[in-house]
Amino acid sequence: MKTYREFIAWQKAMVFVTDVYKLTQSFPKEELFGLTSQIRRSAVSVPSNFAEGFGRKGNNEFIRFIRISIGSLYECQTQLEISKNIGYLNQEIFDGLFNQSKEIEALSRGLERKIGK
Structure with a gap:
């Protein structure tokens, strides 16, 4: 890949x-x-860390930043659930965002494994 913008995980995170x-x-x-x-x-950190890791040009650094990105995703999932629990989000909106985040996580984990080989 020539740029981080080509990764589906980054695109979906955006x-x-x-x-x-x-x-x-x-x-x-x-x-x-x-x-x-x-x-x-936390949401901004997901694609941002992905891009930063790609810019480091080393596989180990990229993997490290993918993991940081996933951590930010977990943080955002938790905050969205808090928002649902206190009534700022309904279940349907929460489920949609949570499912988006799980897809980004799966894509990121797959890329992490691929780069690690």
Whole structure:
């Protein structure tokens, strides 16, 4: 691959972060510096760490950043679940975002294994 933009995991992570940003626009204003900010930062970290790792040009570094990206994905999943639990998200919206995140995770894990060989 010539660029990180060619990876499906990165592409899907970009859709995910865009969806998260759109969704959190409806969160209460008092959450702007709380949960809204936390969710957005963790979602942004997913494609960002992927890109940064690719830019390091070493397989071990790329794998390390893929793992960091997956950690950010878990963080975002947790924050989305908190949002659902307190009533900011309904079950259907949560399920959609959670499924998106699981797909990104699976693609990232597959790439991690492929690069590690």
